[in-house]
Amino acid sequence: MKIGLIAGGGQFPILFSKKAIEKGYEVFAAGFNSETDLLLSDFVEEFQWFYLGQITKLIRYFKQQGISHAVMIGSIKKTNIFKDIRPDFKALAFIAKTTRTHDNSILTSFADLLLKEGIEILPSTFLLPELxxxxxxxxxxxxxxxxxxxxxxxxxxxxxxxxxxxxxxxxxxxxxxxxxxxxxxxxxxxxxxxxxxxxxxxxxxxxxxxxxxxxxxxxxxxxxxxxxxxxxxxxxxxxxxxxxxxxxxxxxxxxxxxxxxxxxxxxxxxxx
Amino acid sequence: MKIGLIAGGGQFPILFSKKAIEKGYEVFAAGFNSETDLLLSDFVEEFQWFYLGQITKLIRYFKQQGISHAVMIGSIKKTNIFKDIRPDFKALAFIAKTTRTHDNSILTSFADLLLKEGIEILPSTFLLPELxxxxxxxxxxxxxxxxxxxxxxxxxxxxxxxxxxxxxxxxxxxxxxxxxxxxxxxxxxxxxxxxxxxxxxxxxxxxxxxxxxxxxxxxxxxxxxxxxxxxxxxxxxxxxxxxxxxxxxxxxxxxxxxxxxxxxxxxxxxxx
CATH class of the missing domain: 3.40.140.80 (LpxI C-terminal catalytic domain)
Structure with missing residues (x-):
């Protein structure tokens, strides 16, 4: 089984990957500059760097790997949203549609957008309910x-x-x-x-x-x-x-x- | 006409006193340690220092001067409420009755308490509507x-x-x-x-x-x-x-x- 991992900072993405491998998953991770722990690349099948806002590139990466399910795990420093974002056209269209950038709903909208592309976002705790x-x-x-x-x-x-x-x-x-x-x-x-x-x-x-x-x-x-x-x-x-x-x-x-x-x-x- | 001034920090109590004198009031001020500008004493008929919480002493001061109307003007650093308060029995009874010390309603309750003692609190801007x-x-x-x-x-x-x-x-x-x-x-x-x-x-x-x-x-x-x-x-x-x-x-x-x-x-x- 393949699973996508959209990985922010902190230890949670690594915890998740270890558990996913244990359960027989192949993890394909997308990491973000200045957020994701580089160590994560040791625990996944494949790892690729992204800038915040590169939605088209992210979708292409998952599609190429045949990923239909993914998780979004780990923190994105909200303060970085203001300085380290490189929105592509899809992201710009997305931002234009959302009124508040700090909304929790921005994640929901983002998950909906991925779903339209055939990538379903699963709950972050689905492999680690003990957390x-x-x-x-x-x-x-x-x-x-x-x-x-x-x-x-x-x-x-x-x-x-x-x-x-x-x-x-x-x-x-x-x-x-x-x-x-x-x-x-x-x-x-x-x-x-x-x-x-x-x-x-x-x-x-x-x-x-x-x-x-x-x-x-x-x-x-x-x-x-x-x-x-x-x-x-x-x-x-x-x-x-x-x-x-x-x-x-x-x-x-x-x-x-x-x-x-x-x-x-x-x-x-x-x-x- | 006599008026009481319960004076916190900042320039507002001094502004008020100057205007009150212009209008023919005699100002009797209560100041608070580490809050009230000492300069205020130059602009009032009489000035007395208090600690936050000395309600009985404050009421006695105003009653002795025959004050029936007062204003509460100037800031009390909320951070000082935690370190420089000396509540007397009346204040303790008062605190015990209020649930939240940061409430705006604490001031309303305090004004009500003064009113019961015959001292009415007037709006802080009543002499300075131009502010x-x-x-x-x-x-x-x-x-x-x-x-x-x-x-x-x-x-x-x-x-x-x-x-x-x-x-x-x-x-x-x-x-x-x-x-x-x-x-x-x-x-x-x-x-x-x-x-x-x-x-x-x-x-x-x-x-x-x-x-x-x-x-x-x-x-x-x-x-x-x-x-x-x-x-x-x-x-x-x-x-x-x-x-x-x-x-x-x-x-x-x-x-x-x-x-x-x-x-x-x-x-x-x-x-x-």
Whole structure:
């Protein structure tokens, strides 16, 4: 079986390829300059570089290989969308049709465009369901009553922000929202929120957008999130159970335990 | 006539006092450590220092002076609320009753509390209506078509953010929200957005929250806003006509003209 891999940055594309090979797939990867880890080429059948925006070239590559199914995995730094894009005619026509470039819907539209060309996009977790966040408290330390109040409030606010399709992460402390993520990234938002909390502790909530197309990368966290939180003095991480993923979950939990950080897999049912 | 002035930082309390004296008022000011400009004491009948949270002391001060009307003017750095507060018993009872410390409604509740003690809070602009932003384009340069598209979209998004009572300012470029202000302040949000736009230009929108109590400081801008925007490569400033204020408007406009920045006084009717 052949499968296409449209690969952004981070370790997820490599994780995926390893698992795909295990399951007997031949992986044909498309990587992006300044995004994709070059190491990925060691784990795939074939690898080709692209610039963001080279849609025609991408479709031709997959068609030539006889690819009918693909995944889109790994991050594209949203900040790079502004500086390292080389849109071809198909991309320009595509951009002209979409109103907001930061939309989650841009990915859905892109997947629809590929489908018209005979390439179906599968959910990023279809080979790695174990990455999906489970419900409950993962750590030794559970949030205290004051933290629980912030969690309940921040959870609702983060959904409202998510509805606007702007960012995923919110930092809250004592009823005050300290930082909201736009395109600067989760780590930068956590650092900013931590600084504004004057090390008095704060809650980090990272939610899936309500409109999130579950085929594409779900919000992800890992050890770096916990390290950044520790440095920022953040005490609790709340993730969306079932709709977000973590890498190296065991290491992440043991780091969190070491720093007395709580991690929670949360759903709307958990609001008190 | 006597009037109380609960004075935060910035030039607005001094502007107010000068105008009040002109109009024949005797101004009794309450200032806050690390917020209020010490210069204010030169322009008022009497001046007394307070810490944030000393509500009982504040009420006693005004009552002793026979004050029945007061204004709350000038900024309190939201970041200071976390480090320089000395709540007395009345303040603790007050805090216990409010759920979110960053709420606009905290000011409304505070004004209600003062009213029960016989001190009515008047709108901050009642002596200086000329500070209120007029409608229309104030500058030589008008926004182009692409900017107008971002303005229309950002204007609506900023209102949604405002409904959540988190921040007032949003930075947008080519349909992508680059930064949303929480408690870091407008200048920090403009700088962050500008950096993320890679100097390709961006729009700054600063709106009044839909729930804003018009008695208290409306969103304000001034020359510093234009200087920060210029440094950040931002091209257009959109303010809410009728519901926000500017200081030194003439200087602000001539700076904006010099930097080819557009300034617009906008209302919901202007959305295209």
């Amino acid at each position: 999906i966040c489970p419900k409950g408290c993962w750590t030794k330390r559970k949030p205290n009553k004051a933290e629980q109040k912030d969690i309940s409030e921040g959870w609702i606010l983060a959904k409202e922000i998510g509805k606007l399709d702007i960012g995923q992460c919110l930092v809250i402390s004592n009823g005050t929202v300290l930082a909201i993520e736009a395109i600067e990234g989760t780590d930068a938002a956590i650092k900013r929120g931590g600084l504004l909390s004057h090390q008095k502790g704060c809650i980090v909530i990272k939610r899936c957008k309500p409109s999130q197309d579950l085929r594409f990368d779900l919000p992800s966290s890992g050890c770096q999130t916990i390290i950044t939180m520790h440095e920022a003095g953040a005490t609790t991480l709340v993730l969306e159970a079932g709709k977000s993923i973590t890498f190296d979950r065991e290491d992440m939990i043991s780091l969190a335990d070491q720093y007395h950080i709580s991690i929670l897999g949360y759903t709307d049912e958990d609001i008190r | 209120i932003c007029p409608k229309g384009c104030w500058t030589k340069r008008k926004p182009n078509k692409a900017e107008q598209k971002d303005i229309s979209e950002g204007w609506i998004l900023a209102k949604e953010i405002g409904k959540l009572d988190i921040g007032q300012c949003l930075v947008i470029s080519n349909g992508t929200v680059l930064a949303i202000e929480a408690i870091e302040g407008t200048d920090a949000a403009i700088k962050r957005g500008g950096l993320l736009s890679h100097q390709k230009g961006c729009i700054v929108i600063k709106r009044c929250k839909p729930s804003q109590d018009l008695r208290f400081d409306l969103p304000s801008s001034g020359c510093q806003t234009i200087i920060t925007m210029h440094e950040a490569g931002a091209t257009t400033l959109v303010l809410e006509a009728g519901k926000s204020i500017t200081f030194d408007r003439e200087d602000m406009i001539s700076l904006a003209d010099q930097y080819h920045i557009s300034i617009l006084g906008y209302t919901d009717e202007d959305i295209r």
